[in-house]
Amino acid sequence: MRRLFLIAVPYIWLLALFLVPFIIVLKIALSDAWLAIPPYVPTLDLSAGWAGLKDFFAGLDFENFVFLTEDDLYWKAYLSSLKIAAISTFFTLLVGYPIAYGMAKAPDEWRPTLLMLVILPFWTSFLIRVYSWMGILSQEGYLNQILMSLGIISEPLIILNTNTAVYIGIVYTYLPFMILPIYSALEKLDASLLEAAEDLGCSRFSAFWLVTIPLSKQGIIAGCFLVFIPTIGEFVIPSLLGGSKTLMIGKVLWEEFFSNRDWPVASAVAVILLLILVIPIILFQRNEQKQREADG
Amino acid sequence: MPQDVFAPWLDPDAKPIIQFKNVTKRFGDFIAIDDLTIDIYEREFFALLGPSGCGKTTMMRMLAGFETPTEGNILLSGQDMAPVPPNKRAVNMMFQSYALFPHLSVWENIAFGLRRDGMPKDEMAARVDEMLRLTRLEKFARRKPHQISGGQRQRVALARSLAKAPKLLLLDEPLGALDKKLRQETQFELMDIQEKTGTTFVIVTHDQEEAMTVASRVAVMDHGKIVQVATPAEIYETPNSTYVADFIGDVNLIEGKAGEKEGDKLSISWAEGQPDIIGTPQTSFDKGQTIHFAIRPEKVSITHDKPTNPVAFRGKVLDIAYLGNLSTYHVELPNGQIIKAQTANNRRISRRGFTWEDKVWVSWTDTAGVLLEN
Numbered sequence: 308m309r310r311l312f313l314i315a316v317p318y319i320w321l322l323a324l325f326l327v328p329f330i331i332v333l334k335i336a337l338s339d340a341w342l343a344i345p346p347y348v349p350t351l352d353l354s355a356g357w358a359g360l361k362d363f364f365a366g367l368d369f370e371n372f373v374f375l376t377e378d379d380l381y382w383k384a385y386l387s388s389l390k391i392a393a394i395s396t397f398f399t400l401l402v403g404y405p406i407a408y409g410m411a412k413a414p415d416e417w418r419p420t421l422l423m424l425v426i427l428p429f430w431t432s433f434l435i436r437v438y439s440w441m442g443i444l445s446q447e448g449y450l451n452q453i454l455m456s457l458g459i460i461s462e463p464l465i466i467l468n469t470n471t472a473v474y475i476g477i478v479y480t481y482l483p484f485m486i487l488p489i490y491s492a493l494e495k496l497d498a499s500l501l502e503a504a505e506d507l508g509c510s511r512f513s514a515f516w517l518v519t520i521p522l523s524k525q526g527i528i529a530g531c532f533l534v535f536i537p538t539i540g541e542f543v544i545p546s547l548l549g550g551s552k553t554l555m556i557g558k559v560l561w562e563e564f565f566s567n568r569d570w571p572v573a574s575a576v577a578v579i580l581l582l583i584l585v586i587p588i589i590l591f592q593r594n595e596q597k598q599r600e601a602d603g
Numbered sequence: 604m605p606q607d608v609f610a611p612w613l614d615p616d617a618k619p620i621i622q623f624k625n626v627t628k629r630f631g632d633f634i635a636i637d638d639l640t641i642d643i644y645e646r647e648f649f650a651l652l653g654p655s656g657c658g659k660t661t662m663m664r665m666l667a668g669f670e671t672p673t674e675g676n677i678l679l680s681g682q683d684m685a686p687v688p689p690n691k692r693a694v695n696m697m698f699q700s701y702a703l704f705p706h707l708s709v710w711e712n713i714a715f716g717l718r719r720d721g722m723p724k725d726e727m728a729a730r731v732d733e734m735l736r737l738t739r740l741e742k743f744a745r746r747k748p749h750q751i752s753g754g755q756r757q758r759v760a761l762a763r764s765l766a767k768a769p770k771l772l773l774l775d776e777p778l779g780a781l782d783k784k785l786r787q788e789t790q791f792e793l794m795d796i797q798e799k800t801g802t803t804f805v806i807v808t809h810d811q812e813e814a815m816t817v818a819s820r821v822a823v824m825d826h827g828k829i830v831q832v833a834t835p836a837e838i839y840e841t842p843n844s845t846y847v848a849d850f851i852g853d854v855n856l857i858e859g860k861a862g863e864k865e866g867d868k869l870s871i872s873w874a875e876g877q878p879d880i881i882g883t884p885q886t887s888f889d890k891g892q893t894i895h896f897a898i899r900p901e902k903v904s905i906t907h908d909k910p911t912n913p914v915a916f917r918g919k920v921l922d923i924a925y926l927g928n929l930s931t932y933h934v935e936l937p938n939g940q941i942i943k944a945q946t947a948n949n950r951r952i953s954r955r956g957f958t959w960e961d962k963v964w965v966s967w968t969d970t971a972g973v974l975l976e977n
Contacts (some may be wrong), residue, residue: 506696
């Protein structure tokens with residue numbers, strides 16, 4: 308009985324906070340847009356009894372999913388999201404690994420401070436931080452002013468409202484999610500392993516490549532997933548920093564929902580997005596599982 | 604007996620493989636190694652013994668190349684090692700923590716150093732298999748380090764450091780993590796392997812028993828200096844200072860003043876109302892000079908009746924430490940001095956001759972002890 312209760316708690320949690328909302332979204336995705344409140348039909352009317360239920364199910368269809376395949380905007384947006392997520396994950400890794408490495412190599416008494424500095428940005432609003440990037444990257448922003456006053460460029464660079472700005476924004480925002488798992492993997496690394504590698508004939512660089520990188524692999528994988536998964540559905544960064552050419556599924560979804568007021572199509576977009584995300588999430592969990600087995 | 608013949612340190616023509624020449628190592632203000640000079644010869648099993656912080660690990664890390672001497676030179680086969688980085692030295696090290704690569708199998712761990720040398724595949728496989736056979740690890744080749752026991756891990760670490768056939772193998776507290784029984788077995792294995800491969804071994808340890816068991820010579824270190832270098836038997840029987848006498852094994856230390864010399868015997872007066880101790884000095888002492896007389900407990904006999912030994916004292920049994928094969932008796936003399944006497948328990952416990960509060964005699968011959976200046 309006690310065991311049943313313990314197992315039931317997470318399942319009820321999952322049911323209430325994931326499955327129920329998902330079914331509601333799926334149901335809307337199967338409905339048709341209608342000029343009403345809420346803006347779709349059919350709605351479930353239990354007062355009509357059995358016949359009402361029958362009418363309700365008869366009104367559901369896969370029309371919206373078919374529509375997503377007909378208009379190439381959608382699959383292009385999905386592909387573009389995947390591409391942007393992959394590229395920005397790569398750059399986040401490129402920036403995050405050296406930071407994590409430096410933190411792990413820092414003297415013991417500095418580490419809490421350095422960790423604090425990594426987490427500190429979370430204490431201010433994410434939205435404000437993205438807005439401040441607009442102030443840095445715009446044509447008359449700080450970056451252009453500095454570069455021009457140093458005489459490095461004569462014309463202001465156009466960064467804001469391009470994909471570059473989106474990459475910068477994503478790398479900046481998600482950096483802690485990359486740094487923390489890599490740091491925790493590197494921190495556990497026994498320094499004598501590197502000495503052993505050198506002793507056996509490795510140069511410093513090959514010791515890093517053959518020992519440090521493989522032993523921080525789990526951290527790298529965890530960090531990449533933690534950046535990649537939320538980035539695919541990212542909406543705020545591309546809509547504030549990206550331009551009209553930045554195509555991301557989060558933005559498409561927002562426009563369908565608020566501008567077009569087409570809840571069913573927006574829901575269909577969301578359902579497909581979820582299915583796309585499930586694949587990396589499963590891979591991520593498998594990786595976690597493997598790590599637990601290796602540790603145990 | 605090859606052990607008796609093997610003594611290159613006595614041969615003036617022998618060329619040492621390692622030479623420390625006035626080596627000093629400082630870490631800030633701390634002097635880890637203090638003007639140290641020592642030669643180590645090929646095929647030796649050389650033990651650096653000392654308490655923690657005595658500089659033995661620093662000496663080893665300088666040989667491996669992880670530290671450089673502040674002053675002085677270290678020569679390997681006559682070549683100055685200072686500019687040679689660790690990965691270019693014909694020296695391999697077995698780490699105290701073993702430092703096995705957790706992401707590689709036992710086989711890959713052993714092959715690691717050979718791969719770095721770019722050894723051809725089939726030659727490498729043959730060498731790794733040879734190492735696996737030597738350390739009796741054939742069955743575990745495919746396992747990862749976390750899937751084998753501590754003793755097996757220790758053997759993998761040894762196999763890995765021997766795989767490149769180094770001129771010199773450094774062992775940093777190699778048996779520290781093993782339990783006593785396994786440690787004793789492994790000590791003999793180490794000696795076997797050292798003899799089979801003919802590699803020069805330098806071992807760092809704080810365990811005097813381990814050093815005595817495996818080493819051809821032992822260097823006892825204290826505060827960055829080598830206090831004495833000698834074979835285990837010499838270190839034990841003729842320590843050159845009270846520090847060495849006290850550090851190696853158990854000892855009775857008695858302080859006294861040198862008296863008259865008669866022939867090669869010297870009498871030492873050490874307490875009011877007690878007869879003088881008669882000893883055989885190795886060096887000359889002035890009359891009235893302070894002498895420390897050191898005698899091992901097993902060289903002290905304990906009897907009920909007055910013995911014929913030239914040095915004998917009356918006392919009573921204060922404590923008995925029963926170790927199974929041996930018993931150590933703490934005998935208190937009338938002036939409060941406690942003498943430890945050790946006897947082999949070749950009789951069953953019920954027939955043991957002495958018990959607490961017994962009046963007994965402790966005695967020894969006039970050559971049993973060592974006379975030390977400091």
